Amino acid sequence: MKKYTKEEYKKYVEQKSPNSPLLKNMLFAFLIGGAICVIGQGIGDFYERVLNMETETVRALVPITLIFLGALATGLNIYDDVAKFAGAGTLVPITGFANSIVAPAMEFKKEGYVLGLAAKMFVIAGPVLVYGIVTSIIGGLIYYLII
Amino acid sequence: MPKRLGKQTVIIESNVSIISSAAIVGVKEGEGPLSNYFDTIIEDAEWGEESWEKTESKMQREAVMTALKKGNVTESNLHYLLAGDLLNQSIGSTFGLREMGVPFFGLFGACSTMAESLSLAAMLTDGGFSDYSAAVTSSHFCTAERQFRMPLEYGGQRTPTSQWTVTGAGAAIVSKNGSGPYIRHVTTGKIVDMGIKDPNNMGSAMAPAAVDTMTAHFQDTGRTPDFYDLIVTGDLGAVGRAITIEMMEKNGYILDKYDDCGCMIFDLEQQDVSAGGSGCGCSAATLCGYILKSMTDKVFNNVLFIATGALMSPTTTLQGETIPAIAHAVAISNE
Numbered sequence: 099m100k101k102y103t104k105e106e107y108k109k110y111v112e113q114k115s116p117n118s119p120l121l122k123n124m125l126f127a128f129l130i131g132g133a134i135c136v137i138g139q140g141i142g143d144f145y146e147r148v149l150n151m152e153t154e155t156v157r158a159l160v161p162i163t164l165i166f167l168g169a170l171a172t173g174l175n176i177y178d179d180v181a182k183f184a185g186a187g188t189l190v191p192i193t194g195f196a197n198s199i200v201a202p203a204m205e206f207k208k209e210g211y212v213l214g215l216a217a218k219m220f221v222i223a224g225p226v227l228v229y230g231i232v233t234s235i236i237g238g239l240i241y242y243l244i245i
Numbered sequence: 246m247p248k249r250l251g252k253q254t255v256i257i258e259s260n261v262s263i264i265s266s267a268a269i270v271g272v273k274e275g276e277g278p279l280s281n282y283f284d285t286i287i288e289d290a291e292w293g294e295e296s297w298e299k300t301e302s303k304m305q306r307e308a309v310m311t312a313l314k315k316g317n318v319t320e321s322n323l324h325y326l327l328a329g330d331l332l333n334q335s336i337g338s339t340f341g342l343r344e345m346g347v348p349f350f351g352l353f354g355a356c357s358t359m360a361e362s363l364s365l366a367a368m369l370t371d372g373g374f375s376d377y378s379a380a381v382t383s384s385h386f387c388t389a390e391r392q393f394r395m396p397l398e399y400g401g402q403r404t405p406t407s408q409w410t411v412t413g414a415g416a417a418i419v420s421k422n423g424s425g426p427y428i429r430h431v432t433t434g435k436i437v438d439m440g441i442k443d444p445n446n447m448g449s450a451m452a453p454a455a456v457d458t459m460t461a462h463f464q465d466t467g468r469t470p471d472f473y474d475l476i477v478t479g480d481l482g483a484v485g486r487a488i489t490i491e492m493m494e495k496n497g498y499i500l501d502k503y504d505d506c507g508c509m510i511f512d513l514e515q516q517d518v519s520a521g522g523s524g525c526g527c528s529a530a531t532l533c534g535y536i537l538k539s540m541t542d543k544v545f546n547n548v549l550f551i552a553t554g555a556l557m558s559p560t561t562t563l564q565g566e567t568i569p570a571i572a573h574a575v576a577i578s579n580e
């Protein structure tokens with residue numbers, strides 16, 4: 099009878115568990131994440147050159163458009179299918195932020211519009227907002243004090 | 246003759262049969278290798294209901310009703326309903342079976358619930374407390390994902406050790422008035438925690454529990470693995486299955502005719518389920534569909550069914566706790 103200690107078992111499990119295919123994941127993240135950025139650049143160029151918009155307006159409009167597209171792709175059940183391969187490639191761009199808000203909003207609608215949809219909408223994005231805002235306050239203070 | 250055998254096993258002395266069973270599964274399971282063995286394959290994740298929780302409840306109810314019909318038993322003859330699922334407060338069972346008007350015991354053994362309910366049904370029947378009992382268990386991919394993981398449309402990536410929760414329900418009717426397959430032994434598992442924390446590697450967390458119960462069963466009964474023509478664990482998946490085989494070998498037991506419901510219910514190569522199936526419905530549907538039908542057809546005559554459960558909750562995972570696991574074994578025989 100072989101008795102494992104917890105430490106021994108942990109090491110044994112690590113050895114028996116297949117690792118994520120890192121190289122493949124990174125390649126897909128690069129390609130699909132890069133493609134989203136290219137689309138963003140294309141949208142920006144379209145606004146600036148074809149619609150002759152001001153640079154400042156374009157800077158605001160490009161993220162808005164991408165957020166819309168991310169939300170739309172989530173609603174059409176496409177975003178998660180792409181994310182399965184893209185990983186960080188769909189998580190890091192702003193479309194991933196849209197996905198993280200729309201996905202719980204869709205799912206928890208069944209528990210009502212207030213305590214379901216609205217309350218659960220930020221379960222994934224909430225921490226990003228909290229720490230994002232805190233970090234930008236700290237950044238702003240440093241900027242204010244030094245410069 | 247004493248009914249207890251060793252520390253964890255009891256003998257079911259009288260001829261307690263599983264007189265009928267039924268399995269209802271989801272679309273993905275219906276596309277898997279066992280599709281011909283299920284009674285109903287639902288057409289979509291909702292099955293005409295407003296929420297996935299209601300769908301899961303309906304699956305439990307329909308599984309019981311189908312099993313009763315197949316066994317020519319009416320609801321009024323049922324003495325006990327023993328049921329469980331993965332949802333908080335076991336709502337899959339309570340809401341699904343609330344209108345049946347049958348004495349009810351709600352069980353929680355995570356994914357070990359099919360073996361747990363079958364064990365208790367066999368003991369109640371052997372003890373003379375029940376003429377007809379139903380053991381029922383279910384899980385639903387969508388209800389489990391939203392309780393334990395992320396919203397369905399969230400763009401996440403699965404690790405190779407993660408498992409896919411089976412949408413499925415199984416029901417078995419247990420009675421002395423039948424001609425087999427018979428429940429002969431019940432080995433009740435202990436809670437085993439080997440310190441695994443990763444909820445995406447539950448096969449590894451549960452494998453030591455399966456090994457513990459299986460070893461106890463062999464020690465208590467004096468049997469060896471070759472007594473059975475199928476030893477089957479609940480939902481260890483590919484990783485947990487491999488660990489179980491190796492650990493059992495180190496305990497001196499060679500598992501030749503061993504498989505895992507998590508590896509049987511899906512095609513691991515084709516169906517994009519990482520390490521395989523999981524959830525209460527995994528072992529429930531595989532037992533009540535494939536295994537029991539194969540026993541009726543005499544493909545298997547002696548089966549050791551060991552359903553395995555990871556007893557954690559999203560709260561304990563967030564608090565950094567390890568995953569306690571359990572496995573219950575039921576020996577089922579045509580003789």
